[in-house]
Amino acid sequence: MHTTSDLLKQAILDICMHPDLIPVLRGEAQKAVEESGWTTAGLFKMQLLDSAIKETLRLKPGSLVNLERKALKDVTLPNGLTIPRGTNVAVDSSMMWNPAIYPNPSSYDAYRFLRLRESGNTAAALASTSLEHITFGIGKPICPGRFFATNEVKIAVAKILLTYDVRIPDGMTPKIIEIGFEMLSDPGAKLEIRKRKILK
Ligand code: HEM
Numbered sequence: 001m002h003t004t005s006d007l008l009k010q011a012i013l014d015i016c017m018h019p020d021l022i023p024v025l026r027g028e029a030q031k032a033v034e035e036s037g038w039t040t041a042g043l044f045k046m047q048l049l050d051s052a053i054k055e056t057l058r059l060k061p062g063s064l065v066n067l068e069r070k071a072l073k074d075v076t077l078p079n080g081l082t083i084p085r086g087t088n089v090a091v092d093s094s095m096m097w098n099p100a101i102y103p104n105p106s107s108y109d110a111y112r113f114l115r116l117r118e119s120g121n122t123a124a125a126l127a128s129t130s131l132e133h134i135t136f137g138i139g140k141p142i143c144p145g146r147f148f149a150t151n152e153v154k155i156a157v158a159k160i161l162l163t164y165d166v167r168i169p170d171g172m173t174p175k176i177i178e179i180g181f182e183m184l185s186d187p188g189a190k191l192e193i194r195k196r197k198i199l200k
Helices: 002-016 021-036 040-045 047-059 093-097 112-118 146-163
Strands: 065-070 088-092 164-167 177-179 182-184 192-195
Touching: 002 021, 002 047, 002 146, 002 164, 021 040, 021 047, 021 146, 040 146, 047 093, 047 112, 047 146, 088 093, 146 164
Parallel strands: none
Antiparallel strands: 065 088, 164 192, 177 182
8 A cells, every 4th residue: 555655665764864773673673583583572572663663654644634524514623613514624743743742853763652662651652543643543433454554564674674785875865745735755765775695
């Protein structure tokens, strides 16, 4: 699916833009696979990778808005605002860039959700959702594919890092593209990829 492939692409680009992360993520994945294989338990142990991908989703959720709906009848909100029948509405994703919620919100911080998770925040895992991170939606129509998608992207990123040396060519800085409400990975981004000689 486009959402999953765009997440994989942006997650790799974000990691390559912070190359100090690569040996740490490789080490984490290597250890997890040695201990538990490519299993749910192994993926659970890749907690920095989990956090790094969630940070990618925070900065580039796929759309500037989410939860698009049409009011089928007049709806009065608890604050007294009435949304007339037939109105198209959506929830703006900007809570994910709110400095009161996420300090230094425009910086990519791969450790952000790992720290939150270690402090006991149960919504900090990649497939979890909260009012502060709505990339997978929230409430009744929450994305049922999120467990599949997040495991798929974790496996793909870990396999790529363990198998290849990857880097962004000198002089290139991938930019997120906004078209209407859509947020897309840089369609012109390139990576240099070389098979690793020693697979540990
Ligand atoms: C990174 C990947 C993905 C993202 C960011 C994502 C995001 C979302 C979001 C935000 C919603 C809720 C939309 C709303 O309430 O208006 C949603 C719903 C849904 N997603 Fe995903 N999704 C992803 C992958 C997948 C995959 C891989 C599948 C299927 C295998 C899937 C199946 C669905 C379905 C069926 C719904 C509708 C649920 C309902 O209306 O009850 N999604 N997704």
